[in-house]
Amino acid sequence: MAKVKGDVVIDIERCKGCEICNTACPNQVLSMSTQVNSKGYRFAIKVNADCIGCANCAIVCPDGVITVYKTKV
């Protein structure tokens, strides 16, 4: 079976740091930054390379912050 590789692009300036995406990810790819964006929010970041491109994070994000890509490898 072909393995799936995914990646997310996080528009950190639009992120409001709600953490809902963190809890929606099946592979614990997402966590929160220690830095803040220009609005003062900690933003979502990737903390491992285990993204499978399932888009769970993107579809629960209230602010449409996350873009998702997926490919077979």
Added chain:
Amino acid sequence: MEQNFDLPEIHTPENLVYTKTKVLTDNVMHYCPGCGHGTTHRLVAEVIDEMGIQGQVIGVAPVGCSVLAYNYFDIDMQEAAHGRAPAVATGIKRVFPDKFVFTYQGDGDLAAIGTGETIHACNRGENITILFINNGIYGMTGGQMAPTTLPGMPTSTSPYGRDVKMMGNPLKITELVAMLPGTYFVTRQAVHTPALVRKAKKAIRMAFENQKLNRGVSFVEIVSNCNSGWKLPPVQAIKWLEENMLPFYPLGDIKVNGEMVSK
């Protein structure tokens, strides 16, 4: 410094799985972090995009936190006075019967000051879509008690919790409108997990598609969170919603194709 896990080589159009729809403008929404209004806006915009009706849809915005919804949807929109959206939508739909017309309303708007407009538009069977965002509170004005506030739930005007003996019972207006002959599709959904988001989007899609049939109101309640009014961080608010809102406001279809769903 945080480690970099970017894979720019896979960022190609054919690999794109999800990105914000163009039916939402690029304006940053003013909603609090984690507010279900944002998620619901996204789903409505995605449905409009996927149906290819961006130029044929007219939305009616309420008074409440979503009063500025017209800044976020790249479609024709009309603002209504508090609670009057179903009446305004009635007028628009009767003048433009070929347009898809929807209202987007909070629980204070739809189930308090606008109860009369809601019930009569549903009873007349106007061929419109009503989207009802129920967070059990008046979010915009500082977290006051709404008709939908749960028994025992603290708000700024019921600081010791809603006492139903004094303040009355919460109003399940969705069940109520399902009893009226003019409603064709009535459902209650939520948007706080990926699975629920997918389901809610299907329901919103059906609520728009139904307008092609001219059979009456399609009514979609979204049980949502008001983190600021509930005074909880977003992830905790979602847990509170699951443990408290959902037992009282159970999810699922109530009326489909004009027939009550037997439970």
